[in-house]
Amino acid sequence: MDYSDFFSERSKLLSSSFIRDILQAAKQPGVISLAGGLPDPDTFPIEKLMEIHNEVGKKKEVYQYDVTSGYRPLREELLKFLEKRGISASLDELVVTTGSQQGLFSLALLLLNRGDVAYVEHPTFVGALMPFKLFGAKSMDILNIEGIPIDENGMDVDVLEEKLRKVEEPPKFVYTIPTFQNPGGVVMSIDRRKKLLDLAHEYNFSIVEDDPYGEIRFTDDVPPSIKSMDNEGRVIYLGTFSKMLAPGFRVAFTVAPKEITEKIIVSKQAMDLHTATYGQAVIAEFMSRGFLEEHISFLREFYKKKRDALLNAMDIYFNKDVVKWVKPKGGLFTWIEVEGLNTMMISGRSAVEKYKVAIVPGAAFYLSKDEGLNMARVNYSYPSIDELHTGVKRLAYAIEMERSRGDNSSVMV
Numbered sequence: 091m092d093y094s095d096f097f098s099e100r101s102k103l104l105s106s107s108f109i110r111d112i113l114q115a116a117k118q119p120g121v122i123s124l125a126g127g128l129p130d131p132d133t134f135p136i137e138k139l140m141e142i143h144n145e146v147g148k149k150k151e152v153y154q155y156d157v158t159s160g161y162r163p164l165r166e167e168l169l170k171f172l173e174k175r176g177i178s179a180s181l182d183e184l185v186v187t188t189g190s191q192q193g194l195f196s197l198a199l200l201l202l203n204r205g206d207v208a209y210v211e212h213p214t215f216v217g218a219l220m221p222f223k224l225f226g227a228k229s230m231d232i233l234n235i236e237g238i239p240i241d242e243n244g245m246d247v248d249v250l251e252e253k254l255r256k257v258e259e260p261p262k263f264v265y266t267i268p269t270f271q272n273p274g275g276v277v278m279s280i281d282r283r284k285k286l287l288d289l290a291h292e293y294n295f296s297i298v299e300d301d302p303y304g305e306i307r308f309t310d311d312v313p314p315s316i317k318s319m320d321n322e323g324r325v326i327y328l329g330t331f332s333k334m335l336a337p338g339f340r341v342a343f344t345v346a347p348k349e350i351t352e353k354i355i356v357s358k359q360a361m362d363l364h365t366a367t368y369g370q371a372v373i374a375e376f377m378s379r380g381f382l383e384e385h386i387s388f389l390r391e392f393y394k395k396k397r398d399a400l401l402n403a404m405d406i407y408f409n410k411d412v413v414k415w416v417k418p419k420g421g422l423f424t425w426i427e428v429e430g431l432n433t434m435m436i437s438g439r440s441a442v443e444k445y446k447v448a449i450v451p452g453a454a455f456y457l458s459k460d461e462g463l464n465m466a467r468v469n470y471s472y473p474s475i476d477e478l479h480t481g482v483k484r485l486a487y488a489i490e491m492e493r494s495r496g497d498n499s500s501v502m503v
């Protein structure tokens with residue numbers, strides 16, 4: 091049967107990101123991948139989890155359907171966890187989702203009519219663009235997503251303000267990853283966080299604060315979450331266990347005013363009824379034994395060593411007149427800018443085969459494929475320290491070779 095005439099108009103907005111192709115190429119033997127965003131599997135606290143499995147696995151309730159909002163002991167643990175981080179919420183303001191990706195999907199479904207505009211940081215997390223397109227786009231060509239540039243202090247809220255002054259309709263929401271941005275690796279300054287809240291009040295839009303990386307910090311000098319400064323219920327906050335424990339659990343959480351969480355619950359009932367009970371029960375026990383805070387401290391040390399190894403290698407091998415890079419204070423990525431080189435030249439399949447190193451070209455994180463051409467995202471969480479060293483050495487060589495081949499600014503991506 092030929093299904094091509096059966097697909098919905100909406101489904102035509104779905105396309106696989108070319109990051110997937112790069113990740114595929116990066117799996118070839120001998121290639122060092124600085125492309126993905128995976129946690130290091132050596133961080134998974136398997137022994138402690140096995141200990142918990144032995145106990146939790148005896149409880150009948152963990153094999154049962156549960157309420158959509160999430161396994162109650164986990165939600166209770168999460169409220170305590172968030173309280174310590176300055177976010178006060180009640181049980182009905184928190185819903186557990188199947189990854190924060192599901193939170194993003196639900197929010198897009200609930201908040202965006204076709205033709206409604208969402209603002210995002212530019213560059214941004216590609217996984218957020220997909221649901222925003224799916225629900226907001228007027229057509230394949232008019233996506234109704236607009237980018238606000240970032241710099242070393244996160245989203246440029248002056249540009250946002252300028253734009254808000256000019257447009258007839260404010261966006262439905264502004265999506266931000268203020269702490270250790272993906273892909274930019276930067277942190278939004280406290281002043282900008284405050285200004286964003288002020289603008290949201292003045293122009294009446296909500297803020298979607300996506301915070302998967304906030305716990306992985308190598309310094310205490312990081313501003314509080316925007317949610318913790320919000321006293322109007324304007325911020326919808328997404329957190330996840332994917333990076334602070336293990337992504338295979340697919341357990342995340344959204345904190346928002348009850349009006350929103352109630353709707354997320356109904357949308358989840360249409361999607362998957364509820365997030366798998368077993369994983370939630372294991373995490374609840376992991377938290378109640380105090381293991382999560384310990385684990386987070388361990389992760390900070392662990393990834394700091396990798397961050398340092400990466401920066402050290404960049405310092406050794408990169409030509410500083412050509413390459414500039416962000417020195418991340420947390421998270422899993424850095425962001426580089428290479429003068430006079432379209433980074434597709436060093437990240438396509440043939441380049442990966444040739445140079446045996448993979449990165450994600452900047453264009454992958456922009457709304458139009460002719461932006462971010464000189465940029466690239468470099469991951470340091472997954473490779474070993476030795477691989478980081480060799481990977482950066484290979485990257486420096488690839489940059490040098492491809493730059494010496496002359497003008498490549500018109501390479502199509």
Ligand SMILES: Cc1ncc(COP(=O)(O)O)c(C=O)c1O
Pocket residue numbers: 127188189190191192215217267272300302329330331332337341342
């Ligand atoms: C900014 C951002 N948001 C959301 C996600 C999705 O996380 P989860 O595994 O909880 O679905 C990711 C994953 O890499 C991410 O980088």
